[in-house]
Amino acid sequence: MAQPTEGRAPAYIDTTKASIARVYDYALGGKDNYEVDRETIERVRQVAPEVNQLAVDNRAFLIRAARFIATQTSITQYLDCGSGLPTAENTHQIVQRLQPEARVVYVDNDPTVIAHGRALLEDNEFTRFSPADIRDAEAVVSDPAVQGFLDLEQPVALFHIGTIHHFEDSDRPQKIMQEFVDRLAPGSVVAVAHFFDPENADSELARRMEQVFVHSPMGSGRFRTMSELEGLFPGLEMVDPGIVPCYQWWPDGPQLKTEDDVQRCIAGGVGVKR
Numbered sequence: 640m641a642q643p644t645e646g647r648a649p650a651y652i653d654t655t656k657a658s659i660a661r662v663y664d665y666a667l668g669g670k671d672n673y674e675v676d677r678e679t680i681e682r683v684r685q686v687a688p689e690v691n692q693l694a695v696d697n698r699a700f701l702i703r704a705a706r707f708i709a710t711q712t713s714i715t716q717y718l719d720c721g722s723g724l725p726t727a728e729n730t731h732q733i734v735q736r737l738q739p740e741a742r743v744v745y746v747d748n749d750p751t752v753i754a755h756g757r758a759l760l761e762d763n764e765f766t767r768f769s770p771a772d773i774r775d776a777e778a779v780v781s782d783p784a785v786q787g788f789l790d791l792e793q794p795v796a797l798f799h800i801g802t803i804h805h806f807e808d809s810d811r812p813q814k815i816m817q818e819f820v821d822r823l824a825p826g827s828v829v830a831v832a833h834f835f836d837p838e839n840a841d842s843e844l845a846r847r848m849e850q851v852f853v854h855s856p857m858g859s860g861r862f863r864t865m866s867e868l869e870g871l872f873p874g875l876e877m878v879d880p881g882i883v884p885c886y887q888w889w890p891d892g893p894q895l896k897t898e899d900d901v902q903r904c905i906a907g908g909v910g911v912k913r
């Protein structure tokens with residue numbers, strides 16, 4: 640794993656508070672993180688030694704979903720909510736390799752992502768960055784980065800990948816997604832990945848991880864059930880194989896990796912608005 644760069648935090652970064660984006664960066668093996676961020680993952684590791692696999696599978700799902708949309712649909716507009724810090728394969732790199740003029744808007748309100756990530760993410764004329772709150776669909780679609788850049792009368796690919804499990808029930812996640820879907824044109828697709836409580840023998844592991852995440856410096860990480868996840872795709876027609884553990888969502892080939900328990904505790908799916 641890469642060694643983090645401690646002690647060189649710019650003034651705009653508060654290294655006393657954990658950041659979702661930096662915790663995720665650490666779980667993916669990145670170096671844009673601090674002790675307070677690493678503490679969250681190290682605490683969860685006590686109950687789930689393979690905890691990093693949650694992040695790895697989440698990111699691999701994003702890459703496969705992006706490739707799927709870029710090759711199997713005619714969509715050329717992407718709204719990536721909760722983009723996170725730049726990593727090895729960012730959405731615009733994945734889709735613009737296949738569709739060079741695909742437009743991508745990244746949305747994230749983490750100060751580290753805003754200050755440090757936006758320059759790297761907005762690296763060509765077909766990408767933009769918005770600092771909107773992704774719990775507010777109207778704020779996202781009316782942001783200047785979206786208006787006049789994406790044509791919302793045409794289909795869009797909306798990503799909410801690894802984001803909603805950081806929302807409280809009181810945020811009403813299903814209502815948030817309904818409000819996004821209401822603003823999308825027919826033919827749009829929605830990709831979501833979310834921590835998952837499979838309501839079987841693996842539930843205990845999901846519950847243990849949830850307890851540690853919500854009481855960690857990061858303070859969030861809800862593992863929701865299949866019916867709760869289905870509510871995140873309101874009125875949408877699910878692409879095969881539906882909502883499944885992320886590592887099983889593989890429409891263009893077999894999954895070769897051997898599964899472990901943690902991998903059954905993060906699920907994803909892609910739905911189409913007809």
Ligand code: SAM
Nearest residue numbers: 659660663721722723747748749772773800801
């Ligand atoms: N989507 C990326 C992926 O799947 O690889 C990154 C996922 S990361 C776990 C979640 C991101 O959502 C973080 O960068 C965090 O800052 C962002 N986020 C969480 N809540 C947010 C909010 N209310 N508004 C904007 N961004 C938010």
